[in-house]
Amino acid sequence: xxxxxxxxxxxxxxxxxxxxxxxxxxxxxxxxxxxxxxxxxxxxxxxxxxxxxxxxxxxxxxxxxxxxxxxxxxxxxxxxxxxxxxxxxxxxxxxxxxxxxxxxxxxxxxxxxxxxxxxxxxxxxxxxxxxxxxxxxxxxxxxxxxxxxxxxxxxxxxxxxxxxxxxxxxxxxxxxxxxxxxxxxxxxxxxxxxxxxxxxxxxxxxxxxxxxxxxxxxxxxxxxxxxxxxxxxxxxxxxxxxxxxxxxxxxxxxxxxxxxxxxxxxxxxxxxxxxxxxxxxxxxxxxxxxxxxxxxxxxxxxxxxxxxxxxxxxxxxxxxxxxxxxxxxxxxxxxxxxxxxxxxxxxxxxxxxxxxxxxxxxxxxxxxxxxxxxxxxxxxxxxxxxxxxxxxxxxxxxxxxxxxxxxxxxxxxxxxxxxxxxxxxxxxxxxxxxxxxxxxxxxxxxxxxxxxxxxxxxxxxxxxxxxxxxxxxxxxxxxxxxxxxxxxxxxxx
Amino acid sequence: xxxxxxxxxxxxxxxxxxxxxxxxxxxxxxxxxxxxxxxxxxxxxxxxxxxxxxxxxxxxxxxxxxxxxxxxxxxxxxxxxxxxxxxxxxxxxxxxxxxxxxxxxxxxxxxxxxxxxxxxxxxxxxxxxxxxxxxxxxxxxxxxxxxxxxxxxxxxxxxxxxxxxxxxxxxxxxxxxxxxxxxxxxxxxxxxxxxxxxxxxxxxxxxxxxxxxxxxxxxxxxxxxxxxxxxxxxxxxxxxxxxxxxxxxxxxxxxxxxxxxxxxxxxxxxxxxxxxxxxxxxxxxxxxxxxxxxxxxxxxxxxxxxxxxxxxxxxxxxxxxxxxxxxxxxxxxxxxxxxxxxxxxxxxxxxxxxxxxxxxxxxxxxxxxxxxxxxxxxxxxxxxxxxxxxxxxxxxxxxxxxxxxxxxxxxxxxxxxxxxxxxxxxxxxxxxxxxxxxxxxxxxxxxxxxxxxxxxxxxxxxxxxxxxxxxx
Numbered sequence: 001x002x003x004x005x006x007x008x009x010x011x012x013x014x015x016x017x018x019x020x021x022x023x024x025x026x027x028x029x030x031x032x033x034x035x036x037x038x039x040x041x042x043x044x045x046x047x048x049x050x051x052x053x054x055x056x057x058x059x060x061x062x063x064x065x066x067x068x069x070x071x072x073x074x075x076x077x078x079x080x081x082x083x084x085x086x087x088x089x090x091x092x093x094x095x096x097x098x099x100x101x102x103x104x105x106x107x108x109x110x111x112x113x114x115x116x117x118x119x120x121x122x123x124x125x126x127x128x129x130x131x132x133x134x135x136x137x138x139x140x141x142x143x144x145x146x147x148x149x150x151x152x153x154x155x156x157x158x159x160x161x162x163x164x165x166x167x168x169x170x171x172x173x174x175x176x177x178x179x180x181x182x183x184x185x186x187x188x189x190x191x192x193x194x195x196x197x198x199x200x201x202x203x204x205x206x207x208x209x210x211x212x213x214x215x216x217x218x219x220x221x222x223x224x225x226x227x228x229x230x231x232x233x234x235x236x237x238x239x240x241x242x243x244x245x246x247x248x249x250x251x252x253x254x255x256x257x258x259x260x261x262x263x264x265x266x267x268x269x270x271x272x273x274x275x276x277x278x279x280x281x282x283x284x285x286x287x288x289x290x291x292x293x294x295x296x297x298x299x300x301x302x303x304x305x306x307x308x309x310x311x312x313x314x315x316x317x318x319x320x321x322x323x324x325x326x327x328x329x330x331x332x333x334x335x336x337x338x339x340x341x342x343x344x345x346x347x348x349x350x351x352x353x354x355x356x357x358x359x360x361x362x363x364x365x366x367x368x369x370x371x372x373x374x375x376x377x378x379x380x381x382x383x384x385x386x387x388x389x390x391x392x393x394x395x396x397x398x399x400x401x402x403x404x405x406x407x408x409x410x411x412x413x414x415x416x417x418x419x420x421x422x423x424x425x426x427x428x429x430x431x432x433x434x435x436x437x438x439x440x441x442x443x444x445x446x447x448x449x450x451x452x453x454x455x456x457x458x459x460x461x462x463x464x465x466x467x468x469x470x471x472x473x474x475x476x477x478x479x480x481x482x483x484x485x486x487x488x489x490x491x492x493x
Numbered sequence: 494x495x496x497x498x499x500x501x502x503x504x505x506x507x508x509x510x511x512x513x514x515x516x517x518x519x520x521x522x523x524x525x526x527x528x529x530x531x532x533x534x535x536x537x538x539x540x541x542x543x544x545x546x547x548x549x550x551x552x553x554x555x556x557x558x559x560x561x562x563x564x565x566x567x568x569x570x571x572x573x574x575x576x577x578x579x580x581x582x583x584x585x586x587x588x589x590x591x592x593x594x595x596x597x598x599x600x601x602x603x604x605x606x607x608x609x610x611x612x613x614x615x616x617x618x619x620x621x622x623x624x625x626x627x628x629x630x631x632x633x634x635x636x637x638x639x640x641x642x643x644x645x646x647x648x649x650x651x652x653x654x655x656x657x658x659x660x661x662x663x664x665x666x667x668x669x670x671x672x673x674x675x676x677x678x679x680x681x682x683x684x685x686x687x688x689x690x691x692x693x694x695x696x697x698x699x700x701x702x703x704x705x706x707x708x709x710x711x712x713x714x715x716x717x718x719x720x721x722x723x724x725x726x727x728x729x730x731x732x733x734x735x736x737x738x739x740x741x742x743x744x745x746x747x748x749x750x751x752x753x754x755x756x757x758x759x760x761x762x763x764x765x766x767x768x769x770x771x772x773x774x775x776x777x778x779x780x781x782x783x784x785x786x787x788x789x790x791x792x793x794x795x796x797x798x799x800x801x802x803x804x805x806x807x808x809x810x811x812x813x814x815x816x817x818x819x820x821x822x823x824x825x826x827x828x829x830x831x832x833x834x835x836x837x838x839x840x841x842x843x844x845x846x847x848x849x850x851x852x853x854x855x856x857x858x859x860x861x862x863x864x865x866x867x868x869x870x871x872x873x874x875x876x877x878x879x880x881x882x883x884x885x886x887x888x889x890x891x892x893x894x895x896x897x898x899x900x901x902x903x904x905x906x907x908x909x910x911x912x913x914x915x916x917x918x919x920x921x922x923x924x925x926x927x928x929x930x931x932x933x934x935x936x937x938x939x940x941x942x943x944x945x946x947x948x949x950x951x952x953x954x955x956x957x958x959x960x961x962x963x964x965x
Binding site: 069070072084135138142143146149150153154164165168169172173179180183187 | 712822850866871872877881884885889893896897900901903904907908911914915918919949952953957
């Protein structure tokens with residue numbers, strides 16, 4: 001057995017958190033805890049990069065597998081990665097250190113507790129992406145509720161309690177049905193090991209109900225229309241770092257879940273319910289884009305745009321085409337980077353002005369040019385301008401959709417136009433125009449750490465926009481194999 | 494000659510009770526020494542139980558009226574450990590209210606003795622004797638803080654309602670005896686068949702009586718009042734120890750004498766389970782007193798344990814036993830932290846008193862946070878696994894309705910646990926509480942919280958222990 005690299009990825013942040021727990025917090029002096037957490041997450045990022053380098057792109061089977069007995073004769077602790085999950089792991093380990101750097105500016109009280117919550121969150125999210133056993137997956141998936149509840153509730157804005165409760169109860173409600181489904185799968189097939197389940201398959205007569213149970217959980221977490229309402233509330237009230245984690249990684253758990261479990265385990269049911277997903281996705285894209293147009297609050301606008309983007313993702317996944325699924329994965333990665341960047345840019349001005357209302361701003365370009373340029377880049381990436389990573393994802397998804405269902409693709413394309421409309425209008429109102437609010441004259445441009453974080457995010461957005469091959473090469477074999485498996489399953493039924 | 498070694502624990506504990514009573518009468522100022530000796534007695538009883546009975550797979554004594562098997566020995570040990578910890582953390586509380594007398598440990602010991610008899614009973618009469626012994630001790634314990642009206646009221650209420658339920662139980666027993674011609678469980682099991690309709694009444698009466706003892710809905714009405722009125726340490730005793738014994742008896746009744754009548758009782762248990770889960774979750778939402786809230790939450794936890802029993806399978810019974818063991822640990826932790834809310838000899842038990850606790854007492858509130866999330870059943874804490882095993886057993890029997898209702902009521906229940914967490918973590922702080930606590934209180938809080946937290950690393954041990962229990 002080789003070095004358990006995945007387990008160390010999962011454990012390292014928790015160990016860091018434990019370490020923080022035992023450091024005494026001194027008044028006004030937080031450098032130690034910041035450096036400890038930063039160090040842990042950066043080491044974790046480096047390990048994940050090593051994982052990517054060592055990863056064999058030519059096979060679709062799971063790699064770096066660890067398999068240990070956990071509950072005698074029932075559940076094994078099994079983790080492993082394939083081309084699909086590895087990208088999400090890297091996204092997680094990449095975003096978390098940036099969150100921690102950004103904490104400097106936004107979180108004032110109980111910094112240590114906040115960092116502990118973030119580190120534990122990282123552990124759990126990595127766990128979700130590499131779990132190869134349904135129960136282990138569920139454990140990581142649900143455990144994330146605890147730190148996120150605290151992050152929103154303790155460090156959030158005015159209506160934080162309401163949002164924290166809404167977030168927690170919505171997601172819990174969705175997930176308990178998934179738990180019923182997972183246990184039922186165990187009794188139907190005798191295992192909860194995903195790799196084995198891929199091989200045996202699940203009897204067709206159960207698939208529809210099980211699919212719906214998983215769907216109820218993933219739909220809330222994605223979030224899909226009409227159960228998306230927790231997201232704007234949670235985002236608006238969460239501190240910047242919390243919003244970033246939520247948008248960049250938490251939402252991806254459900255998209256990943258759809259690909260790994262809904263498609264992989266229930267191929268027949270996935271075909272049956274494709275119209276449902278199409279309808280909900282298209283409604284999400286159009287309706288939430290229109291809602292986003294009406295928003296007065298910047299964070300809310302970006303939150304609604306997240307719902308719309310996730311609508312593209314679900315649409316792409318259920319096209320069941322190579323391009324569609326690849327597009328969805330790239331869209332998720334890209335949205336992870338872009339939405340993180342957008343929340344951070346909003347965070348930058350919020351820290352200075354303490355207002356998220358669009359009407360507070362206007363004419364920023366003349367006072368803080370560096371900020372305005374980066375903001376423009378992210379806004380354009382969000383609307384999917386060619387040359388940014390957002391374009392690759394959306395383009396591939398629409399390509400897949402056109403192959404499968406012309407009407408849906410046309411309506412989704414309208415969503416792209418709406419996306420451009422609300423992003424550009426937001427940018428215009430915030431950055432251009434006359435500088436009316438006199439307080440804005442004194443606003444400072446990006447400081448060093450903010451500049452560093454935002455450039456870190458801008459780099460990959462541009463790079464993968466021009467050269468998406470590293471991403472596509474990683475996922476290609478796995479996706480092809482997934483689709484082949486799907487088709488043979490369908491054909492045999 | 495019977496092998497008396499098997500009931501050595503019961504013999505030892507009854508001798509200790511007599512000795513302690515005599516000591517208390519003849520020696521002045523003996524409350525402290527009785528207290529310590531009774532702790533010692535419980536420990537020795539536990540050791541004897543482990544030594545003499547733990548490896549016995551099934552033996553009967555006294556014309557098969559007493560049974561020693563894996564279930565009885567495990568449940569006795571849990572009872573004894575629970576009793577020990579309750580006793581050990583109650584001393585400061587009792588001293589504060591100036592009720593640190595010799596009666597308290599003696600009453601606890603005698604109720605434990607009653608429970609041990611109940612757990613081992615294989616005969617209607619032995620069972621009833623044990624039940625009455627423990628109930629009588631509990632009535633007195635409920636009124637133990639006799640200067641307070643609330644405590645006396647709780648005791649009276651408990652006495653009246655409990656006597657009523659004992660009456661029903663006894664009536665049920667006599668019906669069953671009438672139809673089977675014996676009081677022995679094994680003989681009853683062979684004699685009974687489902688054709689006798691009046692017999693169903695007997696079963697229903699017995700189940701009602703037992704449901705009352707474990708406070709399952711709709712026979713729960715006494716629980717919130719009694720829990721609120723009794724001294725906190727007695728409430729702690731009520732919420733864990735008698736439940737273990739009553740659950741064992743419940744299992745014994747359902748799966749030994751009434752095994753052939755599954756069709757008759759399964760619906761009843763499913764109903765009790767669903768009603769308790771939902772009612773416990775909904776009714777707790779409006780509570781402002783922590784002890785009342787715990788009463789409702791324990792009602793809903795009993796609902797989950799009953800869900801395991803309703804499955805009529807060994808896995809179900811085992812999952813119920815796992816559930817109750819984890820529940821004991823969680824409740825112990827919860828009450829230990831509740832007993833720490835003390836300021837200048839006054840104990841606080843309103844939810845609002847927890848306001849902003851996390852700022853003044855970060856460690857205590859972290860423990861409470863974990864305990865509450867565990868009670869709500871959020872992974873990876875122990876409470877999740879308790880529910881997980883129960884629903885695993887329930888789904889094995891394809892009882893989807895029960896499973897889905899149960900899990901949905903966990904979402905409702907999550908709301909009021911979250912409310913407490915919200916008050917602790919998100920609200921404004923109040924005055925500090927005392928930080929000086931007895932070593933045992935700290936010990937029990939730390940150990941039980943750590944158990945809750947790290948249970949997911951070693952889940953197999955408990956399962957292994959319980960998997961020896963095969964009733965059917």
